[in-house]
């Protein structure tokens with residue numbers, strides 16, 4: 270840590286240029302905890318497993334937030350497909366922006382080293398169609414990164430069975446996002462098709478010639494965020510989660526509100 274700081278400082282003195290950033294804002298914005306740890310682990314897998322050359326990346330469902338490690342982003346040509354024109358405009362790092370539906374859009378076979386679908390799969394009525402198109406567009410050895418909320422968690426169940434106006438209320442008054450629900454701003458209506466559980470995704474992967482090379486459900490960053498912003502509400506939610514976890518007797522942790530999965534084409 271000290272060594273890195275010294276190198277950056279020395280470079281700054283000699284060249285007067287800022288040291289290149291190491292992490293995307295999405296990672297820096299995450300509070301310390303399981304979500305940050307898992308995204309760092311995802312970055313390590315991508316940096317180790319992606320070829321060390323110019324990369325072709327498909328981002329299915331765009332927006333302004335980049336979750337890729339910066340070392341990967343710097344040598345990537347990114348194509349984004351999004352159904353929302355405002356979200357496409359918000360994306361400032363893709364070279365190729367396509368207005369379309371990821372459940373229908375097809376690319377030529379062997380097009381991409383990586384397909385990433387981050388906080389999108391839970392919004393799809395037909396995620397199988399989207400995933401089948403991702404597989405068809407992958408190069409041999411190419412990877413699919415999925416980041417999504419976990420339907421088998423406390424926050425997943427609440428999200429699935431509550432109306433959309435409640436999600437907008439939560440974003441505005443608990444998360445402090447006053448633009449929530451305006452055109453091009455989250456939250457987007459959530460479907461939670463049965464395929465988007467970790468176990469069903471694993472079955473899909475096996476049936477479609479994909480190996481699961483990373484898989485982790487982790488505590489949603491909403492928990493630490495809520496503890497900071499609304500401690501009284503966080504105390505109630507933490508108590509509910511503790512009671513449910515006791516009732517489940519360790520079979521699952523209901524706090525694990527999000528997951529990462531990386532699948533690789535054989």
Ligand SMILES: C[S@@+](CC[C@H](N)C(=O)[O-])C[C@H]1O[C@@H](n2cnc3c(N)ncnc32)[C@H](O)[C@@H]1O
Pocket residue numbers: 329330331332333334350351352353356369370371372386387388389392393455457
């Ligand atoms: C919650 S946002 C996530 C955006 C970005 N990936 C992120 O994590 O910040 C969900 C995105 O999926 C897009 N989306 C939802 N359904 C889609 C579909 N069928 N085809 C393409 N994009 C879709 C929405 O327009 C929105 O941009």
